[in-house]
Structures are given as C-alpha cells and as structure tokens.
Amino acid sequence: MDKLERINSVQMTMLFLFFMTGSSIVIIPAPLTNVAGNGGWIALLIALAMGMLLLACVLYLFRRFPEQSMIEYSRLLIGRAATALLFIPFTCVMFWHVAGIVIEIGLFFKSTMLKETPTYAVNSLLFATIALTVRAGIEAIARMVAVLLVLMFGFIILVCVLVGNLYHPEYLLPLMPEGIGPVLNAAYIAYGFPYSELVAFAMILPCVWTKDKPSVSKHLFLGLAINGATLILSIVCSIMVLGPLSGDLKYSLYQLSRLIFIQEIIERIESVIGFSLIVGFYFKASILLHILMRTVTQLLGLKDERILVFPVSFVCLLLSITTYTNEASMEELVNLTWPLINNLAYVGPLLLMTGVALFRRRMAK
Amino acid sequence: MFGKLVCLLALAAGMLIADLPKLGGTGRGERLLYGALCAVVLYLAVIFVTDAPLPNLDICSIGSSDLPNCSSGDSTRRNPNRTR
Numbered sequence: 001m002d003k004l005e006r007i008n009s010v011q012m013t014m015l016f017l018f019f020m021t022g023s024s025i026v027i028i029p030a031p032l033t034n035v036a037g038n039g040g041w042i043a044l045l046i047a048l049a050m051g052m053l054l055l056a057c058v059l060y061l062f063r064r065f066p067e068q069s070m071i072e073y074s075r076l077l078i079g080r081a082a083t084a085l086l087f088i089p090f091t092c093v094m095f096w097h098v099a100g101i102v103i104e105i106g107l108f109f110k111s112t113m114l115k116e117t118p119t120y121a122v123n124s125l126l127f128a129t130i131a132l133t134v135r136a137g138i139e140a141i142a143r144m145v146a147v148l149l150v151l152m153f154g155f156i157i158l159v160c161v162l163v164g165n166l167y168h169p170e171y172l173l174p175l176m177p178e179g180i181g182p183v184l185n186a187a188y189i190a191y192g193f194p195y196s197e198l199v200a201f202a203m204i205l206p207c208v209w210t211k212d213k214p215s216v217s218k219h220l221f222l223g224l225a226i227n228g229a230t231l232i233l234s235i236v237c238s239i240m241v242l243g244p245l246s247g248d249l250k251y252s253l254y255q256l257s258r259l260i261f262i263q264e265i266i267e268r269i270e271s272v273i274g275f276s277l278i279v280g281f282y283f284k285a286s287i288l289l290h291i292l293m294r295t296v297t298q299l300l301g302l303k304d305e306r307i308l309v310f311p312v313s314f315v316c317l318l319l320s321i322t323t324y325t326n327e328a329s330m331e332e333l334v335n336l337t338w339p340l341i342n343n344l345a346y347v348g349p350l351l352l353m354t355g356v357a358l359f360r361r362r363m364a365k
Numbered sequence: 366m367f368g369k370l371v372c373l374l375a376l377a378a379g380m381l382i383a384d385l386p387k388l389g390g391t392g393r394g395e396r397l398l399y400g401a402l403c404a405v406v407l408y409l410a411v412i413f414v415t416d417a418p419l420p421n422l423d424i425c426s427i428g429s430s431d432l433p434n435c436s437s438g439d440s441t442r443r444n445p446n447r448t449r
Contacts, residue, residue, distance in 0.1 A: 296398075315402055
C-alpha cells in the first residue's frame with residue numbers, strides 16, 4: 001500500500017469490474033423489477049449511461065493528473081481548505097459505505113444460508129478477512145482477482161444457462177406497463193447503487209503502471225459495459241423465470257439458482273452459488289476499504305496507512321452491526337437515501353473538480 | 366451479550382497484538398488517529414453490547430429530541446429491532 005505499489009491496466013479493470021458488479025449483481029435486480037416491473041432493464045440502461053458520464057469525468061481528470069489521486073489534484077485545483085471541506089464528508093460516507101456492504105452480506109446470509117448464525121459472527125469473520133486482504137496491499141488484491149472474477153462470472157452465466165428450461169420470454173412484455181415514471185425511479189436507484197459509487201475509484205487509478213496509463217480509459221469503459229451487460233442479463237433472466245414475482249423476491253440470482261433442477265443430478269446447488277456470489281461482496285468491501293485507507297492517509301497527510309487498517313476495519317465492523325440492522329430500513333436507505341448521499345459526497349466533488357479543471361484549461365488557452 | 370463480548374474482546378486483542386509493537390515506530394499523526402479510532406471503537410462497542418439507544422449513523426440525536434433515521438424521520442426506527 002505504499003507509493004511503490006503498482007498494478008497493470010487489466011488488473012485495474014478487473015478490480016473495477018468487481019467493484020461495480022460485486023454486490024450489485026445480487027442486490028440490484030430485485031429493487032429494479034419491483035419499482036419498474038418489466039422495464040427494470042431499461043432503467044439499468046439509463047443508469048449505465050449516467051455511470052458512463054461519471055466515468056468520463058473521472059478519466060478526464062485522470063488524463064490531466066495521471067500520477068495524482070483525487071485528493072492530490074483537488075488540492076491543486078481548489079486549494080487545501082476547500083479540499084478538506086469536500087473530503088471530510090467523502091471520508092465519512094466511505095466508512096458508512098464499507099459498513100453498508102458488510103451489512104448486506106450479513107442480511108444475505110441471515111435470510112438465505114446461515115439463518116441461525118448471529119450476524120455479528122458472520123460480519124466479524126468477513127471483516128477480519130477484508131482487513132487482512134487490505135493490509136496485504138493492492139498488488140496482492142490484484143493478483144487474487146483474476147481467478148475469483150472468473151469464478152464469480154462463471155457461476156452467474158452457469159445459473160442463467162441452467163435455468164434455461166424455465167424461461168418464459170412472454171413475461172418480458174409489456175415493457176413499461178405503468179409508463180416511464182417507475183422506470184426513471186428505478187434508474188435513480190441503480191444510479192445511486194452502484195453507478196455513482198465509481199467516483200471513489202478515482203482514488204486508486206494512479207496505481208496503474210505509467211506505461212499502461214494510455215489504455216486505462218478503454219479498459220475501464222469496457223469493464224463498465226461488461227458490468228451493464230451482466231446486470232441486464234440477470235434482470236432479464238429473473239423476469240423470464242419469476243415473472244411478476246421477480247420484484248418481490250430478494251437476491252434474484254440466488255432465487256434462480258434454487259430453481260435449478262436437471263434430471264435429479266444437478267439440484268440444490270444454491271449454497272455453492274451463494275458462496276461464489278459472496279466473493280463479489282468480499283472484493284468490493286476490500287477495494288473500498290483500501291480506497292478509504294488511502295483517502296484517510298492522504299487527507300491527513302500520514303505516511304503509514306497499514307497501521308490504521310485494523311482500527312478502521314473495527315470501526316466499520318461495529319457500524320455494520322449497530323446500524324441498519326433492520327432489513328426494511330436498510331432497503332429504504334439503499335433505494336431512497338443512498339443515491340442522494342452519493343450525489344452530495346461523491347459526485348458533487350467530482351463535478352466541481354471537473355468544472356474547475358475545464359475552466360482553468362480554457363483560461364490557460 | 367456474553368457471545369458479543371467474547372467476539373469483541375477476541376477481535377480487539379488480535380488488533381492490539383498485531384499493531385502495538387509497530388505503533389511505536391510510526392509518526393505522531395498515526396498514533397493520534399489510532400487513539401481516536403480506538404475511542405470510536407469503544408463507543409460503538411458500548412452501543413453494540415448494551416443495545417443502548419445512543420446516537421449512531423442511523424439514529425441522530427440533536428439536543429433532547431432524537432431524530433431516528435434522519436432520512437425518513439420515522440420515529441418507530443429508534444433503536445431498531447436488532448436481529449441478533
């Protein structure tokens with residue numbers, strides 16, 4: 001995690017893909033189809049387009065300041081005091097964000113596979129693993145990512161193929177039974193989670209090797225397109241299998257895996273698939289914790305971020321087991337409040353810096 | 366409550382065993398922040414173990430009036446039914 005740690009562009013793209021797809025593949029299909037019905041995939045396309053715009057802003061700033069993180073170029077663009085003012089809420093939201101992902105893991109386990117296990121035991125083990133991963137550094141995370149990415153995406157495709165005998169394409173129609181309103185509402189949810197969160201990724205983009213930097217833009221856009229295609233695939237598959245029920249059943253992909261039944265040979269494989277989906281949560285939380293550590297140390301001008309990994313993880317763990325333990329309140333937070341918080345804490349600073357960078361460039365000409 | 370305490374103490378012991386020997390070699394800022402984070406851990410640990418309705422991210426306290434879940438203002442959410 002020191003300044004010498006570098007990864008290549010493909011590894012960064014795989015981290016980005018995990019960051020964007022990790023938890024959303026399990027969570028996002030249900031709220032989208034619940035709000036927008038069959039138009040859930042259209043809502044995702046709208047949110048994806050907004051995500052592309054945000055990524056364009058992130059990459060514009062990355063091209064202008066290739067060796068500097070978001071905090072470092074913010075100091076150059078708007079000064080130290082304004083940077084501190086913008087990044088204190090950013091850091092606080094990141095604490096909440098890391099905790100939020102682990103809350104979701106806890107809720108997922110509680111309602112699917114480990115119903116009798118106390119959530120604090122699940123969360124504690126996960127946080128211990130996440131903290132050790134982050135302490136190992138971004139190079140170690142990047143080396144692990146390829147195998148587990150193949151595992152996670154392999155299982156997603158496997159589920160979609162194995163439930164093929166249950167597809168009812170007629171369930172996809174009508175596309176927007178209640179008009180465009182619910183679709184825009186669902187797009188707002190998907191924009192808040194996961195697309196507006198990609199702004200935080202600007203903190204670790206300078207970790208890419210200098211020779212690989214020109215290809216980062218192309219790779220990250222490709223990663224975002226793969227993320228969008230995967231999420232649309234899972235939404236469409238869950239609508240085709242579950243029909244009108246797809247909005248009411250949480251964790252759509254897991255629900256699909258429960259329905260797999262092939263000649264009494266392949267059945268009840270949901271636990272295997274559930275654990276492979278958890279890999280996505282684990283990686284997202286690890287990447288976010290790494291970004292949080294980097295944000296805290298750069299904001300406060302500290303040199304050693306490794307020493308702070310355990311206490312920061314401990315704070316996040318305790319936030320995950322003391323806040324939003326009620327599933328309904330967590331759902332409301334994700335659907336209503338989280339997009340707003342993300343806009344204020346993540347997107348606001350990014351747009352401000354992009355505006356200032358563009359203005360300064362024009363003035364320099 | 367006993368299970369929660371054991372879990373917390375085990376994690377805290379692990380953290381301190383790993384970090385204390387290295388803490389002396391770090392800068393003043395790191396040590397100060399480490400102390401501040403430990404204070405936050407202690408506060409949240411009290412909330413966790415005792416289920417006390419103290420201010421937290423989902424329960425904001427302003428003066429004498431609590432504003433449970435700032436986003437919705439739903440008063441039934443104060444100290445939500447903990448599922449564990």
